Amino acid sequence: xxxxxxxxxxxxxxxxxxxxxxxxxxxxxxxxxxxxxxxxxxxxxxxxxxxxxxxxxxxxxxxxxxxxxxxxxxxxxxxxxxxxxxxxxxxxxxxxxxxxxxxxxxxxxxxxxxxxxxxxxxxxxxxxxxxxxxxxxxxxxxxxxxxxxxxxxxxxxxxxxxxxxxxxxxxxxxxxxxxxxxxxxxxxxxxxxxxxxxxxxxxxxxxxxxxxxxxxxxxxxxxxxxxxxxxxxxxxxxxxxxxxxxxxxxxxxxxxxxxxxxxxxxxxxxxxxxxxxxxxxxxxxxxxxxxxxxxxxxxxxxxxxxxxxxxxxxxxxxxxxxxxxxxxxxxxxxxxxxxxxxxxxxxxxxxxxxxxxxxxxxxxxxxxxxxxxxxxxxxxxxx
Amino acid sequence: xxxxxxxxxxxxxxxxxxxxxxxxxxxxxxxxxxxxxxxxxxxxxxxxxxxxxxxxxxxxxxxxxxxxxxxxxxxxxxxxxxxxxxxxxxxxxxxxxxxxxxxxxxxxxxxxxxxxxxxxxxxxxxxxxxxxxxxxxxxxxxxxxxxxxxxxxxxxxxxxxxxxxxxxxxxxxxxxxxxxxxxxxxxxxxxxxxxxxxxxxxxxxxxxxxxxxxxxxxxxxxxxxxxxxxxxxxxxxxxxxxxxxxxxxxxxxxxxxxxxxxxxxxxxxxxxxxxxxxxxxxxxxxxxxxxxxxxxxxxxxxxxxxxxxxxxxxxxxxxxxxxxxxxxxxxxxxxxxxxxxxxxxxxxxxxxxxxxxxxxxx
Numbered sequence: 001x002x003x004x005x006x007x008x009x010x011x012x013x014x015x016x017x018x019x020x021x022x023x024x025x026x027x028x029x030x031x032x033x034x035x036x037x038x039x040x041x042x043x044x045x046x047x048x049x050x051x052x053x054x055x056x057x058x059x060x061x062x063x064x065x066x067x068x069x070x071x072x073x074x075x076x077x078x079x080x081x082x083x084x085x086x087x088x089x090x091x092x093x094x095x096x097x098x099x100x101x102x103x104x105x106x107x108x109x110x111x112x113x114x115x116x117x118x119x120x121x122x123x124x125x126x127x128x129x130x131x132x133x134x135x136x137x138x139x140x141x142x143x144x145x146x147x148x149x150x151x152x153x154x155x156x157x158x159x160x161x162x163x164x165x166x167x168x169x170x171x172x173x174x175x176x177x178x179x180x181x182x183x184x185x186x187x188x189x190x191x192x193x194x195x196x197x198x199x200x201x202x203x204x205x206x207x208x209x210x211x212x213x214x215x216x217x218x219x220x221x222x223x224x225x226x227x228x229x230x231x232x233x234x235x236x237x238x239x240x241x242x243x244x245x246x247x248x249x250x251x252x253x254x255x256x257x258x259x260x261x262x263x264x265x266x267x268x269x270x271x272x273x274x275x276x277x278x279x280x281x282x283x284x285x286x287x288x289x290x291x292x293x294x295x296x297x298x299x300x301x302x303x304x305x306x307x308x309x310x311x312x313x314x315x316x317x318x319x320x321x322x323x324x325x326x327x328x329x330x331x332x333x334x335x336x337x338x339x340x341x342x343x344x345x346x347x348x349x350x351x352x353x354x355x356x357x358x359x360x361x362x363x364x365x366x367x368x369x370x371x372x373x374x375x376x377x378x379x380x381x382x383x
Numbered sequence: 384x385x386x387x388x389x390x391x392x393x394x395x396x397x398x399x400x401x402x403x404x405x406x407x408x409x410x411x412x413x414x415x416x417x418x419x420x421x422x423x424x425x426x427x428x429x430x431x432x433x434x435x436x437x438x439x440x441x442x443x444x445x446x447x448x449x450x451x452x453x454x455x456x457x458x459x460x461x462x463x464x465x466x467x468x469x470x471x472x473x474x475x476x477x478x479x480x481x482x483x484x485x486x487x488x489x490x491x492x493x494x495x496x497x498x499x500x501x502x503x504x505x506x507x508x509x510x511x512x513x514x515x516x517x518x519x520x521x522x523x524x525x526x527x528x529x530x531x532x533x534x535x536x537x538x539x540x541x542x543x544x545x546x547x548x549x550x551x552x553x554x555x556x557x558x559x560x561x562x563x564x565x566x567x568x569x570x571x572x573x574x575x576x577x578x579x580x581x582x583x584x585x586x587x588x589x590x591x592x593x594x595x596x597x598x599x600x601x602x603x604x605x606x607x608x609x610x611x612x613x614x615x616x617x618x619x620x621x622x623x624x625x626x627x628x629x630x631x632x633x634x635x636x637x638x639x640x641x642x643x644x645x646x647x648x649x650x651x652x653x654x655x656x657x658x659x660x661x662x663x664x665x666x667x668x669x670x671x672x673x674x675x676x677x678x679x680x681x682x683x684x685x686x687x688x689x690x691x692x693x694x695x696x697x698x699x700x701x702x703x704x705x706x707x708x709x710x711x712x713x714x715x716x717x718x719x720x721x722x723x724x725x726x727x728x729x730x731x732x733x734x735x736x737x738x739x740x741x742x743x744x745x
Contacts, residue, residue, distance in 0.1 A: 027542050034628060049713060140710025141618060146446035212617060212709045228742065364546070366711045368626050 024052055031060045035138050035368045036376030042355075042367075049363045053358045055119055058349075062382040069342035073099050074309040075172055077342065084346060085380035087127040087239055088200055091120050093172035098253055099318035099329045100174040103311035110255075111299040112176040117255040118189065118292050119162070119171065120320075122284040125196070126155040128278050128285075129321035131375045135275065136304050138372040144206055151199055158185065165374035171187050174309055176302030189293050193286055200282060208279065211312040217271040221358040221370035231357070235325025236281060237374050240266050240273035246322035256379035257292045271366075274373035324348055324375055348380035387645040388528055388685040389504060392508030419511050423500055431463045431645040435497045438648075443595050463682035472637035476539050479677040480634070484538035489639040492531030496649035498524045503656045505576050506666045518570065519658060525612075525723075528646060529555040532621065535643075539634040551621030552711050554591050554611060557720040558618075563610035565697050566600035568735045569594065572744060584710025585664035587672055593745040597735040604728050608698065609654040611716070616649065616705035620713055652694065655701065659693035666690040672745075693744040722726060 028040040037220035039060035045053035065084065069077045074096075081092035094116055101108060133148020156166045161182045163171040171177055207213050225234065228241035238245045246263040248256040264280040266273040319328040325347025334340040351374045359367050387393065398418075404410040434453070436459065443450025451458030462470060476482055484485040502521050512522070529552060536548020570576060572594055573584045584590075590598050611618035622630035632643045666686035670678045711719070738744050 026544065035626065049550075136709065141708060142442075143446050143706050146448060150447055190450065205706075207709070210709060212711055216709060217711060217717055261543075363714070365620075365626050365710070365711060 005353065006061055013112055020045060021379050026349050029367075036378070037134065037369065037371075037376065040376065040378045040381070042369070044364070044367070046364070047256075049335070049365075051362055051364065051367055054359045054367065055222070056352050056355060058352070058378075059364070059380050060382065063379075065383045066342050066344060067330070069339060072337055073337050074311070075338070077339070079168070079170045081344075083323055083379060084234060084344065084383055085324060085327070085348065085377045087130060087377055088324065089168050090116075090123040090171060091320055092121060093170060094254070095318055095320040095322075095327050095329045097172045097174050098320065099316045099331050100309065100311065102318055103314070103316045103333060104174070104309065104330065105249055106175055106303055106305065108176055108303050109299045109301070110297045111131060111301055112254040112303070114296045115177055115181055115301065117168075118173065119159075120254070121288045122158065124230075124286045124323045124360055125282055126152045127375075128282050129155075130273045131201055131278060131323075131372075132207070135372040138368045139213065141207065141210075141213075142194050144203075147206065150215060151196060154195060158188050161185070161188065170260075172301065173305075175305040176300070178302075181296070181299040187295055189289065193290060193293070200286075203279065203282075208275070211317070216369055217367070217373070218268075219270050219272075219274055220362060220366045221271045221274075221373065222269050223354055223358050225267075226352065227357050228269075231354040231356045233325070234350065235322070235347050235375075236264070236277040236332050237274050237351050237354075238325060239264055240277045240373075241269045242267040245326060247319050247326050251319060253318070253320060255292060256288075258286050261288050271345060271369050272372045278375070293297045310337055311339070321346070322347060324377065324380065327349060344383060346380045346383060348376050348378075352376055352381055390507045395508055398523070402701045410672040415550055419501075420493065423497065423511070426647070427497065427500060427649055431582050431648045434648040434652060434698070435462045435465075435644070437698075441699065442706050445703075462698065466641060469641040470638050472646065473546075474635070474637040474639055475672045477634045479540040480540040483680050485634075488531045488535035488538060488640070489635065489642040490526060490531075491534060492528050492646045493583065495525055495528035495531070496653060499653050502578065503653065504582060504660060504665050505690055507519050509687070513579050513674050514560075514576045515575070517659070518566055518576045518581070518657075521584055521653070522559070522566065523552060525653065526555065526559055527649070528650065529645075529703065532724065535629040535635070539631070543629075543696055544631050544633050547621045547627045547633070551614060551631060552619065553713070554614070554620060554716060557717060558608045558611040558724075561604055561720060561724040561728050562612055562727070564732055565601040565605040565608065566657070566661055568597055568728070571732065571735045572598075578665070581661060581739050582667050585667050585670075587670055588663065588745060589664040589667070589669070591722045594735070595738050595744050596732050598662070598744075600727065600731045601735070602658070604724055604731070605658055605662070606697075606721070608724060609658065610704060611720070613650045615651065615701060617708035617710050618704070620716060651701070653686040656698035657696040658697050659690065663693045663697075664689075665693075 024045055024047050027044045027046055028041060029044055030036040031039040034041065041057040041060065044057040064082070065118045068080060072080070078093050078096050081096050082089040084092055084183065098252060100150045129148045129152040130314060135269050136142070136144025148166060159169055160166050162185055163169050165179060184301040199363045222235075223241050223345045225242045233241065233243070234245045242265060244263060244265055248261075249263045261284045264277045264284065266277055268276070311331065313333055316331045316333070318327050326345065327347055328345030330345070332341040332342040355370065358370050362370070399415060402415055405411070406414060407505070439461070440450045451461035454460040454464050454681070499521050501511040505515070512520070532555070533548050536544045536551070539545070569590050572590060573581045575581060575584075575638050583595075591602055614621045622632065627633070632640060635643060668678075668681040668684060668686065668689050670681060699740055701729050703719045
């Protein structure tokens with residue numbers, strides 16, 4: 001008995017000696033957690049509520065899309081990209097199609113360029129709407145989620161009428177689009193523009209102007225321009241750090257060189273800046289669609305391609321601006337009907353790994369806000 | 384038995400006489416207490432069920448959807464179905480958790496609202512505990528609940544629960560101060576902590592109208608601080624779904640989870656009831672000074688309806704907060720209390736004393 005007591009007293013001595021010190025501890029955030037929005041696992045090192053280290057562990061939804069591409073024909077690759085960043089599926093499709101068209105040295109009709117641009121911008125809008133809703137929900141304002149979905153539904157309905165699918169559209173094919181646009185497309189899109197122009201100020205009313213919201217996001221999650229560039233943080237997240245990286249401006253594709261729009265750059269470098277960039281981008285997207293929707297030229301909706309596409313041997317790279325940032329598609333061809341190697345440079349992957357730099361010294365609640373403003377889509381990170 | 388919806392005093396007294404007529408006085412008292420206990424048990428259960436339903440519907444309408452619609456007419460039986468499901472669900476206990484405390488916590492959380500609800504005056508004469516420190520009793524006993532939350536977080540053997548409980552502890556202890564100070568601001572005017580006297584003092588107008596500017600400041604502080612004290616949004620850091628999955632009750636399932644849920648909603652009701660009693664005259668109809676005909680017209684509406692009407696209005700206000708505002712961060716929450724609400728309430732209570740001394744109130 002005396003032994004046991006001595007043990008206890010030893011333990012007590014140890015605990016009293018370190019009573020004034022706090023101990024760092026680990027928390028597994030994910031793979032099942034409401035605010036990681038998917039199967040992302042973050043290993044947090046915490047000191048009380050303060051974050052000391054964030055270690056993202058990925059791979060829970062890895063489907064080896066890049067390897068699967070090596071077995072598929074070029075037409076089949078397109079639909080795999082839907083499953084990466086499913087919120088900007090059309091833009092992903094477009095990236096592959098543009099890369100293949102580059103390899104074939106195929107000039108697509110103007111009509112295709114216009115349709116692709118309009119649908120890309122609609123996709124970007126729907127992605128940002130969902131992001132806005134989720135951002136509010138992550139900060140505890142659940143109502144925004146439903147408001148975001150309400151408006152997103154209008155766009156999804158247009159997609160459904162155009163190509164029959166609501167989420168993974170698979171509307172692009174190398175050389176053009178799969179079908180011509182629906183006769184109602186222009187009218188419905190214009191109706192949507194009118195509708196959403198009235199609704200967009202509501203977003204600002206509900207979140208942007210809220211004191212709690214600004215307090216929760218301003219000066220939180222600082223990511224300097226240097227860090228953004230060295231981590232390769234692109235898209236709205238990068239532009240909020242003052243890094244001019246809009247592919248639509250830098251390396252115009254489809255019809256982006258024919259429209260007038262601003263690249264939104266802010267120098268806040270914080271969560272609030274990233275939020276404001278996305279809100280401003282929604283206005284820009286509306287502006288782009290407005291310029292194009294009445295001027296869709298007549299013509300073919302698809303350039304003539306062979307049934308079996310074989311790219312000449314060589315390397316082809318195409319980058320596009322998705323709702324999350326720069327998506328790069330790199331194809332190596334050895335003149336067979338499927339590529340030798342495909343590599344996707346996904347925006348989510350690069351953006352995620354800046355999280356550690358951003359989150360150090362902030363609190364758990366801030367981490368959730370930061371992840372929201374990075375707008376992570378986990379299947380895009382893992383592929 | 385002379386039952387009147389306007390005054391329950393006679394009715395309650397006749398029940399008492401009837402009981403003493405049948406049983407010995409001691410036994411009659413015991414049976415009387417048992418009847419009151421059963422009444423409150425039923426009331427709390429019904430309250431929990433209806434509040435959950437109302438909250439879901441209100442939330443749904445804020446969010447442009449319909450809410451529960453399938454079970455019963457307009458989904459009215461949805462919460463009943465949920466409770467039945469929770470009763471039959473297996474109560475899981477995590478490995479290496481302190482099982483005794485784990486089970487105890489759920490009960491402690493439920494004890495506090497049960498003890499408080501007896502002191503709430505529902506209508507004239509419908510008031511189980513009316514003693515001279517009524518308001519003090521309510522504020523004191525309602526903080527027992529935090530013990531349960533801390534125990535739940537500690538015994539769950541889960542880091543999220545622990546963080547949630549620690550947050551909750553800091554939050555409830557801090558905001559308690561502002562709640563009490565804002566209530567005391569009105570007590571300065573009434574001169575009594577007895578709830579029936581607080582209500583009687585409002586027979587010529589509610590304190591929110593009579594008490595000049597300090598009363599309005601006190602009411603705003605009360606609403607903010609008591610929302611925080613009950614862990615409701617935008618102060619729901621203790622459960623913070625998007626950060627801590629479910630906070631202190633992450634590991635609870637089945638009927639024990641239902642206890643936490645029920646306690647939360649009963650606390651929610653109690654806050655609105657105390658607010659209505661102290662600032663809006665409880666069951667007292669809206670009276671304006673000595674305007675006889677207006678006062679008589681208002682008296683036609685039974686006090687019970689006045690009471691529940693006021694409570695419903697306050698409940699709606701607090702629900703409105705929850706479904707509109709984002710959540711605060713823990714340091715912001717504590718800053719709000721210690722740097723803003725507490726100093727303001729201390730100044731406010733001095734201001735109210737000045738008002739009371741000079742007779743600036745009505």
